Amino acid sequence: MSQYDDTRSKIIEAAARLLREDGPAAVTTRGVAEGAGVQAPTIYRLFGDKDGLLDAVAEHVMAGYVSAKAAVVAAASADDADPLDDLRAGWQTQIEFGLANPAIFRLLSDPDRVRHSPAAQDGKRVLASRVHRVAATGRLRVTEQRAVDLIQAAGIGAIQTLLATPREQRDLGLADAVYEAVLRQILTEPPERTDGGVMAAVVAFRAVAPQLDTLSGAEQRLLAEWLDRVIAAIS
Template identity: 45%
Template sequence: MPSRPAAGHIPAEPRTGTAGQEQSRQRVIEAAIDLLEREGRDAVTTRAVAVAAGMQPPAIYRLFGDKDGLLDAVAEHGFATFLAAKHVDPDPADPIADLRDGWDLAVEFGLANPALYTLMYSEPQRSDSPALRAGMEILRGRVGRLAVGGWLRVNEELAVMVIHSSALGAVLTWLSLSPDRRDPALLRVLRESMVTAVTNQQPAVQDSSLSGTARALRATLPEHTSLSAAEQHLLTEWLDRLSSDE
């Protein structure tokens, strides 16, 4: 954590140049996250962050535009940190265990960084975050592998939404509880409810389930190029309709 400047000391301006600006931005972001986690969002003022980072307040405006720009940068840093922690196995031995592991990782990150996590998901416009989009693509890849194996009970996009929202809801619910009411069983039940909601106990392609077979075929369709664009569009529409039938 950056040291607080001594009384009467005027902090130095950020170094000039791209590298110097990036170092200054990182310093400010780290100071803001420290304040956020220790004292809450209201404590993250431009003046307080500047003091914690050892800078003059105008430097914050030059680097981030305003307080909202600073908070957006802090949230993006959180998404990037979470993305870096994700493990991608292109061919998991057990795709259901892989799903559980990914869900657990998301929840554990939220519980370990409660104030940062809440900030990350507090504004709808942050769905445009490049790191968040990259993380969602990893989730879509995981769901796609489940679909190819015939494991999905629902269509891929719905599965992505259920998995993501259940992890988000689990974290926010846990954080809303007083410490004496935080039962770890809650997280296990929520995770298993998610697994049951989006997956079959056995791969659907091993039985006569029309919807399961359609979902598996829909997942592999983009790999085939023998169809024209119009044919592929029409077949995709049919498979989407069949995959939603019970």
């Protein structure tokens, strides 16, 4: 590691510690400089201002979290674990992370930060891979993108509601109830199907279509377009 990277890493870790322990107000130039053992001008030179430093801290923490999630998804895929169990585990991990890291969660709940955060985008791709595994089993009644958006929106809302409630008054069953409500929106239940299972079958086919290597790239794109049109018409 270069001296530049080492110094940058020390500053980020010092700021992350202050943020985790005392919140954003504690992340002052003086406090971070003392914690990292550097001069204050070094922070300005590397990060520009406090917002730049907070962005770097949020990215650092989120990147570590997403990396761990990606490893879990890869292991679940390799072990052929139940996709629904894996999806639920991902939800629970997200809720736990948000409640354990309120300052980081609030930073990454800012739409402007999310749009420019590689780690946040990687996190959404991990969720999408989990949803994709469910789609491949034929259990989705909605498109993969809609399922991802519903789960993400519900998770953010559940965490925000719990964080806004005094710790001793929090209903920890709230997140589970929200998740079950989302599942009722996105999953099929064979006895209740009204389309003869067509939607689930088409969504499942759409999920595995990119793996049909016998088709050319143009044919795969055309097939995807056709399936998307069928899904849109049934929805």
